[in-house]
Amino acid sequence: MNCRSEVLEVTVEARQVEESMLALLHTILLHRSTGKFHYKKEGTYSIGTVGTQDIDCDFIDFTFVRVSSEELDRVIRKAVSEFKDALSVSGSDGMGQICLEFYQKKKSRWPFSDECIPWEVWSIKVNVVNLANEQERQICREKVGEKLGEKVINVVEVINRHEYLPKMPTQSEVDNVFDTSLKDVQPYLYKITYQITDSLGTSVSTTVRRLIKDTLAL
């Protein structure tokens, strides 16, 4: 089974990075989250209810919908905030990429640790620009709003192809497919990583470090 990979690209001002990333990540997670599973006897289960919430962006002419879960929002905001800080440290010609990866865990025998097999990866490439005056910023505000709208349509289009999704798990396997740590919703298992490319186009050693760490973890 091949991992599905989608790339989205946005060009934003520095102050719009946070909201644009939140908008796209939350839109994806809205579609990849279900209610909490409640397993009953006879191998059946019922699903809790997912609420939604409209969020207005302050620096972009845009409103997006996210799952009503403060816990999930906190986790995503933390990741986006780290990405944003890394981007701003890298300099004014910031280019970076934040990846949202959905994976399944596959239990391995000892001494090998569980394998994480991604089944869908969303890469959001960000170019940060600096604008000279308020008029340009105002135009950028509207343009980025339109672009984000197009990206949301792209996301929806991919998701509605209804390609591979992990099978619904039994009670013992649910933690291999879903993130059951939140108390109100249940997204598929996911992880968020990011890379910053400096102006030379070479990616900083975050990825390399992560590869080494993963290899050593075996």
Place this chain on the structure above:
Amino acid sequence: MDSDLSPQDKKDLDKFIKFFALKTVQVIVQARLGEKICTHSSSSPTGSDWFNLAIKDIPEVTHEAKKALAGQLPGIGRSMCVEISLKTSEGDSMELETWCLEMNEKCDKDIKVSYTVYNRLSVLLKSLLAITRVTPAYKLSRKQGHDYVILYRIYFGEVQLSGLGEGFQTVRVGVVGTPVGTVTLSCAYRTNLAFMSSRQFERSAPIMGIIVDHFVDGSCGQRPVTMGQPCNYRPPDDEDTGPFPGVQDSQEVCTTSFSTSPPSQMYSSRLCCQPPIITGPELCHPNATNQVMHAGKEGTVVLLPTQTQEAHLTLEQAHNTSTSSGDEEGLSHNGDGRSASPSDPVESLSNFTRKVGAFVNKPNAQLTAASLDLPFAAFAPRGLDAEENDRMVQPPDSPSCPSPLQGSLHSQGSEGSGPQDDFVMVDFRPAFSKDDLLPMDLGTFYREFQNPPQLASLSLHISSQSMADDLDSLPEKLAVYEKNMDEFDAFVDMLQ
């Protein structure tokens, strides 16, 4: 072919499609109410949330949808459409978008109804939630109010897109294959808003683009949104009935259970018809209910766009009058020091317009540069005598050409102390401004530009006091800095 589908599956599928259609209408109409929507997640299934999504049911909307469906289901050649249009306070209306729920012939026989179809319909509803915030009508609906309202109309049958004008765009929300056909949800929206631009419905965005409470955490529904009237439905002379009867059958409980058993076994899925666990008022949106019922009445309050602007101008004029009377005192302060009342009307205009720097009045305390041994003393506030030579304050005489300015300068009664001619003009008629509908537009801007309100922190005695304090403490600060000069040098080296 229905023969492959068990009766239970067929029944389930029909029910899914029916409630999917009703929920679709709810999502679309609620997205055009002009308010931010917020519903809560619940980990324990309440049994009344179809497709495991918390979507409230506005009874009027459900009623309209059922009326349009008239017991039928969306099928091949029979689409359910929700048309969103805009109606101005003058009675003009324009279709903005049409959402279509269609069924085509392409069947997916192998798909499991109560599991896969149900989950995919749930995903499609989430996509609908996302896409309804992306089409252009969303922004318009958030700004609805006195100038225009957003209306919806539900119809069943052939899709009609002719009212959307030329060049309309289509966005597909998604598709779900079922054993009896493929459900498709799409939206066609107008791109040609030419009718709109001449009426200036779009209010200009804030210049800085920053909302004041950006850094304040708001919980669900706490931030006030733009005042908006919710969707009304045509015809506008619909009866203003009392509360709609609770539509009990739409609250059929959906206690779908899913099985993790292998597909070869019969999966135990059941839909129970139980009395609703949550009673009607909790499910519907009470505010929306009242608003929908009374929207017809509110809609009759008509304010033409031009009138609205004039109303704004009136406010601004009042504001200007109050600030300029405050300015007038400042000016009279300045005027005290002036030599003679100016005779040249253009010069009096200059006196009226020019000040020592923006927002700053000259302080009474004359701190001459010579008395302070300061660097940059040239930038300290000047004495009055220096002002006469300051080109910023006394511009060189412009060629005297007759202009409407002169007429208006002489024509106004004085609002303040006697010899002062340079104060507020009530009917300031600037050159080159159009006279017809908005005679005060340029004038208001001109006056505002010239009479910015005084900053409290820069009022006379406060500014001079703080200046004096700063100057007093300067020698001490300099002494300290000189003592620590080595540290500073080391710091600078470190940075390099």
